[in-house]
Amino acid sequence: MTNTLNEAPLGGGGADAAFGSTEVVRLESVRKVYGGGRNAVVALDEVSVGLRQGSFTAVMGPSGSGKSTFLQCAAGLDRPTSGSVVLDGVKLASLGENRLTKLRRDRIGFIFQSFNLLPALNVRDNVGLPLRLAGRRPDRAAVQEVLERVGLGGRLHSRPGELSGGQQQRVAIARALITRPAVIFADEPTGALDTTTAREVLVLLREAVEGAGRTVVMVTHDPVAAAHADRVLFLADGRVAGEIDRPSVEQVAERMTRLGAAGANR
Template identity: 70%
Template sequence: MDRPGNEGDAVRLEGVRKTYGAGDSEVVALAGVTVGFAQGTFTAVMGPSGSGKSTLLHCAAGLDQPDAGSVTIEGVELTGMSENELTKLRRDRIGFVFQAFNLLPALNATQNVAVPMRLAGRKPDAARIESVLGKVGLANRRDHMPGQMSGGQQQRVAIARALATGPAVIFADEPTGALDTSTAREVLGLLRDAVDKDGQTIVMVTHDPMAASYADKAIFLADGRLAGELRSPTPDSVAERMTRIGAWQERVAAR
């Protein structure tokens, strides 16, 4: 179970360490990271390339096992779970939104949103699917195939799919990376609404200061370690912090 005082965390990482390779080629992706993501909040995870952002997301979502430390989702410890148990937890309690929309091209919007329910062996909840498609503004596109929709509409379907099972947390990995600025703002607005109106918890990896400004908080990673946070981030404050982290990394590398 989660530790006392962290009951409000939908996801918590305690002392998480992850390395790749061995010996001289060993790379420390996460060096003992401790961080919590409170229920009903939107957090942006930022940092330079190679800082550990994607590894943090993968460990937090049970897609990768840390070498040390613990990960809990709604107080449930992931460490030591079998692959079957992790698969069930991801299917039932986690939503994913990626830069690549990952829709099945032979299925229409309604059918794509129903995929997690079918994978869980449950009959798709038609009312729930209609509700989430309405929330993302696609009620009139429910029968359209991915090839008949724009990139922004496809990402809306992906968000509806992530929301459909009422997950404990949605992990978003560069969800607006393939979209133009105007469409990106619409998609980010949908994620913001999911937090504000439905109490959803969202953890989003991004390199974009504008995207991070939609979050309640931005946390920064550098060389596998936490390098600070910003509450109520703005594009300018995020960009300034990223510039400082980059300058610090350059100084360390030059030593």
């Protein structure tokens, strides 16, 4: 697979080039409760964490630990019961639904396990879709460039059904990159892929961080996937249960085993 994500960012450098210390996402005392009374379920319990610009963070934890809720609240897909989320300098609680939708469209990229491509659209139109939804005409040169970066420059006119799972996920990565987002949220992006293809996708995400200064937040259950991140954040019972910087597969697997054992003993 040929890709050049380590080239200059789409649309030039500027502020994107100065990354590394600013928090692009901040959750402060975030609590999320579903239901009420005896049926209330606390999915997140006073979570406070910051995610730096130009970083790659993996979020892990046992089943029911709050990983998906963390991603949904951080991305503005769900509103916390209490606490605050600041994304790209904007406090999400201050936004109405229309402005929140615009922020997600303009400043956030999403990658899902199921790819979420539109089968009736070809690759070029799938990648340009976020721009069309924002009322902007996709620049064909920019779409071509981002597809070249993920190794699909020759598949502009193919439809999703003509592509392998790995190729479809690369289209999804290109779609996430086309708006030059502040953050890319990835929910189990390698969950439906074989080992070799998963590694290719993780390399692309890594290069999006190192080459283009994007911030990636990835929910995963896979220690191998998590080891591609700069940092692994662990959740358990809706709370932050630790983190590892510059993780190895062995470190992540050992921590997950301990968290699973602790949950089984409660």
